[in-house]
Amino acid sequence: MKNITFLTLCLFSSILLIAQWKPQGDKIKTEWVENIDVNNVLSEYPRPIMERPMWKNLNGLWDYSIAPYASIEPKKYDGKILVPFPIESSLSGVMEQVGDKKEVWYRTEFNIDSGWNGKNILLHFGAVDWKTDVWVNDVKVGTHTGGYTPFSFNITPFLKSRSQKLSVRVWDPTSNGKQPRGKQVNNPEGIWYTPVTGIWQTVWIEAVEDKYIENLKIIPDIDYNSVKIKANVNNGNYGDVIEVSVLNGTEMISNVKAAITTNLEIKLQTPKLWSPESPFLYDIKVSLISNGKTVDEVKSYFAMRKISKKRDENGIVRMQLNNKDYFQFGPLDQGWWPDGLYTAPTDEALKYDIIKTKELGFNTIRKHVKVEPARWYTHCDRLGILVWQDMPNGDLDNGWQRTEYFKGSELARTSESEKIFREEWKDIMDYLYSYPSIVVWVPFNEAWGQFKTVEITEWTKNYDSSRLVNSASGGNHFQTGDILDLHNYPAPELYLYDANRVTVLGEYGGIGLPIQGHLWKPDNNWGYIKFKNSKETTDEYVKYAEILKKMVNAGFSAAIYTQTTDVEGEVNGFMTYDRKVDKLDIDKVSKINKEVINTLNN
Structure with a gap:
């Protein structure tokens, strides 16, 4: 009878929790939303490149409150939020914009397993955007700034004998600040997307010894x-x-x-x-x-692998993988989700885009102005995909000049802005250093916040000499780093060439195809060029690939097509934003992509 009563209480508690949460808004959603269990959210081990057995996931329904900037912890919270989905997302159950005049408070309680007695307890955050203050049992244990990298605190001295209270305060100025923010803006439109504030990766605890x-x-x-x-x-x-x-x-x-x-x-x-x-x-x-x-x-x-560059028999500087010329070809991958924004709804969803990229015949992904959870990079390592890792841009655009050398200006950042960039870029490189899939670092993209290009490039190269550095993807071009990176939409074009560096087409394509019923903005969507059906779109893609094949022999050593999926108002993906429709003929795209790669690799 006692067992029946206990099971009944557990079932009632689960039903109550589910009743406190549901996806918000009427925007399109992925099929994985149906698989979300509020009692078991993103339950996979969050750091597979360094795994221990004694850990506990703290994701789930927490209390939340949106409060004025620099406030104290509220006595009464506004409701429940599903961690780790950002508060602006549908899957958070809140879907409210915060802004720089307000901040988000979180609160939850957790227990320490009895088998962990005598051990040190580490509290881990996968990523929180942007400035985070953390309290355990009403004692402030630390502060962290940075929206893309993991951080942790040893909370052992602040634990009580019974349940533990965890409070978190987050402030994120989005496009009103100087910090790295990628495509987030306060007023999303065009290539700019919805803000992401607060916790957006797994929160967890782990038991370790003193050493x-x-x-x-x-x-x-x-x-x-x-x-x-x-x-x-x-x-x-x-x-x-x-x-x-x-x-x-x-x-x-x-x-x-x-x-x-x-x-x-x-x-x-x-x-x-x-x-x-x-x-x-x-x-x-x-x-x-x-x-x-x-x-x-x-x-x-x-993994035993080497990324390098070398001049071929025709005098062209080529990328090499494991000491052999190797053409790198892949999509621009934004890593956004219609229901979770920065956060994939499930680990299966996180892996899905990589699997689809391989099915399309690609061997590379350019992770565009975003950093992913650790599991994404492990999926790349295991599935076999090369990764170009961008620094998420921040601060201001300083005037983009893409077609000539030495014509673009550099941004005069404040000392605070410079400090933020340097610290967060180093943190990102430290976080990702040991993942073999990463082969290229990209500190700047299209002049967004670009400053002291030569200095930043040389620092990046010295800090990690085992990878190539693409100092300024798309312009303002300086003769520094390993790569000259050209952007051209929609068709490929080799309008500059560098005889002493690798020359790549860092962005092209953007062929748009809106699919009714799968649009984030049904009445306001765009592509660099738009078509009406899959056949037209596929034919245009194949036409561009045939042009690219000729440019491989002329000097291109890599190419990045825009893009993996539609994102908000952009409809230029291989897939719709909800991942429910493949918009191009996968077999035809895969065949021509392999032909492009083999133009050099054979």
């Missing part, structure tokens, strides 16, 4: 059949040891130990190389040993 591995830096070297692994250790002491076991499936192929003060180097016999055609990953187990005892252990992985 634990904070992060891993993994650097493969296929020329010497080796990989270097640096583990940053919290509270480490001289004499502590890192042990790494390398696995090929269940078979251990190497076991190496080193002091935490050194880089651990592993030699591999005839290593398997990673590529989009064969995305092989080595699994590893990394252990922290102190006084002969294992005090921490994480699961991770790495």
Whole structure:
């Protein structure tokens, strides 16, 4: 009888929670909305490149309130919000715009598992946009600024014996601020999209010992059949040891130990190389040993791959993958969702766009002025896709000049604006350093906030010499970095060429096809050129690809087509914004895309 009563109470509680939330608004939505369980939201382990067994997901229905800027915690909250969906999104259950004169308060309660007694408890946020203050049991434990990278606090000293109260305050000025914000603006229109404020990635806790591995830096070297692994250790002491076991499936192929003060180097016999055609990953187990005892252990992985450039027999500087000329071809991927905005409704949805990109015959994605959750990059690593990672733009446009060298001006940023950019760009690179799919860093796009281009490019290259740097995608062009990046809409055009750098077509296409019933803005949508049906749109795409094939031999070493999906008012995607309709003939697109790639790769 007691069991029946308990189950009845659990069922009643679940029904009550569901009744407190539903998607808001009448905009189009993806099919994954139907799979959302408010008691189990984005439940997958959020950091698969460094995984521990003792963790707990805090996503779900929290209290929320929209309050005046710089307020104290409200005594009464406005209602419930589904974390981690941003408050402006349908899936948050709120769908209200906040603005820079207000801020969002969140509140929830959680328990610490009894098996975690005596351990340190880390509170993790995947990403929160933009300035975040955090309280645990009414004690402020820290502040973080930055909208795209994970951060954490050790909350152990502030815990109570029973349930724990977590309060979060977030302020985001969106386009009224100097911070990186990507395509977010207060008044979305055209290529500019709805603001994203507050928590937009998973919130979770994790149990560790006093000494634990904070992060891993993994650097493969296929020329010497080796990989270097640096583990940053919290509270480490001289004499502590890192042990790494390398696995090929269940078979251990190497076991190496080193002091935490050194880089651990592993030699591999005839290593398997990673590529989009064969995305092989080595699994590893990394252990922290102190006084002969294992005090921490994480699961991770790495890939043996190399990205570089080299002049070919015709004098053209080419991108190379694993020391072979390799044409990189893929879509511009904004990473937006009609129901979750920055946040995919499920992990299956997050993975879907990458799978579709592979089906289209591409080998590359340009992640455009947005940074994704860690699981997205792991999906790219496992599925086999190369990634160009943009810095989300911020501040002001300083005048775009794309067709000549040295004609564009640079933005005179304030010292505060410069500081924000430098700190957040470094944080993004630190966060993503060990993901093998990332092969190109893109600090600036089309003159948005572009400043001190040569200095920023050289810093980026020095900070990570293992990848190429595309310093200014689309203009204002300087002879710095590894790549000259041209943008041209709608058809491909090779209107500049650099004999000493890789020349790429960083954006082109934008062929529009509005599909009734699948439009975010039924009466206000656009593409760079628009057609009325799938056949016309596919034919135009194939025509551009045939032009591009000729330009590969003339000098292009990569190309990025706009874009993966429709986004808000833009209707130039391979798919509709709700991902329910493939707008072009997938087989024809895949065939011609592979022909473009093989123009060079064969």
